[in-house]
Amino acid sequence: MTRQSIAACVLLLACALFLGGCQKEEHEATGEPSPAVLSAFVARFPDAREVSWGKIHAYDVAMFSFATPQRHSAWYAPGNGACALTEIELTAEQLALEAPAVLESWRTSPYYAAGCRPDEIDRLTYADREPVYRLGVACPDAARQFTYAADGMLLSDKEHREGPEDGTRIQPCPQALLDFADTHYPGAVIANFEIEDRQGVLYYEVEIFHVDERKELLFDANYTFLVCVAGIEEPEQLPEPVLQTLLALAPDTGAWDALSRYENYKGIVAAYVLKVEDRAAGRERLFKTDPAGNPIE
Numbered sequence: 001m002t003r004q005s006i007a008a009c010v011l012l013l014a015c016a017l018f019l020g021g022c023q024k025e026e027h028e029a030t031g032e033p034s035p036a037v038l039s040a041f042v043a044r045f046p047d048a049r050e051v052s053w054g055k056i057h058a059y060d061v062a063m064f065s066f067a068t069p070q071r072h073s074a075w076y077a078p079g080n081g082a083c084a085l086t087e088i089e090l091t092a093e094q095l096a097l098e099a100p101a102v103l104e105s106w107r108t109s110p111y112y113a114a115g116c117r118p119d120e121i122d123r124l125t126y127a128d129r130e131p132v133y134r135l136g137v138a139c140p141d142a143a144r145q146f147t148y149a150a151d152g153m154l155l156s157d158k159e160h161r162e163g164p165e166d167g168t169r170i171q172p173c174p175q176a177l178l179d180f181a182d183t184h185y186p187g188a189v190i191a192n193f194e195i196e197d198r199q200g201v202l203y204y205e206v207e208i209f210h211v212d213e214r215k216e217l218l219f220d221a222n223y224t225f226l227v228c229v230a231g232i233e234e235p236e237q238l239p240e241p242v243l244q245t246l247l248a249l250a251p252d253t254g255a256w257d258a259l260s261r262y263e264n265y266k267g268i269v270a271a272y273v274l275k276v277e278d279r280a281a282g283r284e285r286l287f288k289t290d291p292a293g294n295p296i297e
Helices: 003-012 035-044 092-098 100-107 175-184 240-249
Strands: 049-056 059-065 072-076 083-090 117-126 132-138 143-149 154-159 189-198 201-210 213-220 225-232 256-263 269-278 283-289
Touching: 035 072, 035 083, 083 092, 092 100, 092 117, 100 132, 100 143, 132 189, 143 189, 154 189, 154 201, 175 189, 175 201, 175 213, 240 269, 240 283
Parallel strands: none
Antiparallel strands: 049 059, 059 072, 072 083, 083 117, 117 132, 132 143, 143 154, 189 201, 201 213, 213 225, 225 256, 256 269, 269 283
């Protein structure tokens, strides 16, 4: 799924977006956190060394190393000792020992065949969810991020964007959003969490893999659910009326770039969206239909 598809989603659901602007919190250097947080960290990482603590977005964040010079991070909800996120940097050798299926899956990808190689490998664990493995890869066209489950399933493939200067490349997913995913998408794997700041208005995006589909859940700054954007791999997966309408609107299927389905958390579909690369104009275009195949302006 793309930033353009999310933008289209916001346009489709503009009536839902009644929220005010929020400002990003700054990184604040602090001393040691509360005894509960410190005790939880020591129990979880007894071999940690060169530990330094800071506060980012109200979380107590530990930066630390093990025997190797790689730097890791652990994010704790203030006061209660609950670990909201860990980011453990791995070498390719460590990945091969810990999650060989991930390395095997990556090596069968077209990017690997084209000579792309990861320059950063991380194991991410959101709260108590199962870990995912993120490969930062330098490709000729752009840097990309590939996120895998431990069994080698590709959860997310997206263009990598540099994080803010305070080093917050990742952030914990708020517990309320994790609980929402557990309730409405049981068994989903949390692949990624991002905060989007659009002209001072914050949106929360949670990428999940659920029932063999990649989905992106969009929330407002008050954690109110807005829409689920589900990726569609092949045109044949579209309802026939939708497919015929999109073929009429954009007959050059070679220019079709991405298909997605917009729905609520109950699975009721609101729209289908096609992103097309308009090579002549040097831009992208979006075509939308309702579930019956009627075009949406």
